[in-house]
Amino acid sequence: MPDKPSLFLCMGSACHQLGVYEVLPQVQALLLENGLQEKVELKGGFCMGPCEQGIVMKFEGNLFTRISPSNIRTKFEREILPALNAKVLG
């Protein structure tokens, strides 16, 4: 069984200031809602570079930027979920 792919949420200081701790529980809930909590590993990451475009998430080399506590659901459904499904469903 290959390792689960990792979905990273930036925990660097810029993203922290933008409210990453309000985004984290929402991402956990979204993974659960979409049946992905067993298939994808959610991990905190260090600064991913584009701090001015925070909050930043990363999956398999794709960066997802301009995430906020108020738009994470939309961003997840439109951008992140398709990338996760493409990987998980093969």
Ligand code: FES
């Ligand atoms: S602190 Fe998040 S990208 Fe730099």
